[in-house]
Every structure is written in structure tokens, then in C-alpha cells.
Amino acid sequence: MKDLDATLSALADPTRRHVVDLLRTGPRRAGELAASAETSAPAMSRHLRVLRATGLVEAAGVDDDARLRVYRLRREPFVALQAWLDQVEAFWGEQLGAFKAHAERRSTRKARAR
């Protein structure tokens, strides 16, 4: 994501969040997105322009005919999710390591006390 503020403000709008959530299930035409979000075609077109500007969404298909164009999520911003999960894994790995050290220290103490 090249511009965090732009991305966050793009997603601050409930209609645009709805579009992003819908596109997770697959590409859609602008008309389908407008119908699902219960908004007018011109309004949806404005929302899509904002989402494309942030790089969250891209258009594919016949560029000079808006009706045939499909919109889809770009992969790159969501690669960040994988990186986040790698960090989650590292977090739990560190916690389990600390757990192991504590558990084994404690059982050694108990064995000595016996």
C-alpha cells in the first residue's frame, strides 16, 4: 500500500468497505456492485475511482466500454495480511518458547525438592 492514509480513508466509507468485502469472493461488474450496495451507478463509479486510486482495486476487460469492465481486488495490499500472520506466528512461537523454558525450569526445581 503506497499511501496508508489514502487507503484508510478509502476504507472509512461503508459502501467502499462493502465493495471490498464483495470483491473478496471474486471479480464483479460495476452494475452488480451498485445493485448489491444499493447505490446509483454514478455513485458507484465515484467509489470505484477512489478504490482504484488507492491500488486496492483494479479494472480488467474492455477499457473503453465501462459496462464490460470487471473490477477485482489487487493482490499486493493483501500480501500484507500474510506478513501480519507471519508475525502472529513469530509471536506465538516466542510465547511457547517462554512457556517451555518456564515449565522445564519448574519441573527441575520440583525434582530437586523431592
Added chain:
Amino acid sequence: MSSTDSVTTSVEVAVDPVTAFEVFTEEIDAWYQRGPHSWKNPERAVGVRFEPGVGGRWIEVWDEETGEGYDFGRIKAWEPGKRLLLDYLIHDGGHVTEVEVRFEPTEDGTRVVLEHRGWDALPPAVAAAGVANVQKGEPVLLGWFAEYIEKEAR
């Protein structure tokens, strides 16, 4: 993005499964690492604990006497020596992931397997909202996400 739905990590520990479960739950305050992302409120946190049994809270304790604190999650299964299942709150919006800790007997002790899953059910907008919360100074797990995004943004 099915590959992003769960995170699994494990460790082998030289104590039996019943002891491992006991140490994991009763003594969490003694082993839990105090990193920058471990706390909801680092200034108020005095400890961390599980309230034993199904329905009990996994809590960041702010006040030992009143029991006031922040709920990391809630216990859904409490099977001493075997398994612990927790709801794990991602942020205050009520979006929940799930943490399962299994205690599997091995020849020399126990393999503790921790799986944190349900990430795919988290809408991207929630992840982004989490980043915004982090910027307001409310880090939980999403702190990492924010750091990564900020690094990328530079």
C-alpha cells in the same frame, strides 16, 4: 486466500500433558512474554490470567483486587491435559478469531500445538480499521500489521 486462514506453531516440552496444561493455564503470568504487542494497555497491565473453566475469561489484569481488565478472549473448551479452546478478540468491534492449544503426549513429555485460526473470516476492512486503532494507540495483535504497512508505505 485459504492459506492465510490459520497459523500453527508448536513446542516440545519435557513435562507430562497434565502438568503442561497446568503450567500453561495457572502459571501463564510467570511465562507470558511482555513484548510491545502483548498488552492492550501496557500502562495499566499488572498481569495476565485465565479464569479456569468453560466461559472463563482470558484477561489482561489491570487491578488485582477488583479483577478489572481487558478480555483477550473467552474459554470455549477446558480439557485439562488435553485441550484448550479460546475465542480471541481481534479488536473491540467484536471480531473473533479462535485459538486452540493441544497437549499431545510424546515419549519424553508433551508436544504443545497452538493454532490461531479464523483470519479469513476477518473482513479486510476490519484489518484496516485495526491499523487505524493502532495509530490511535490501541495496539493488540494488529500492531504488527500496522508496522508492516508503515514500513511498506515509506
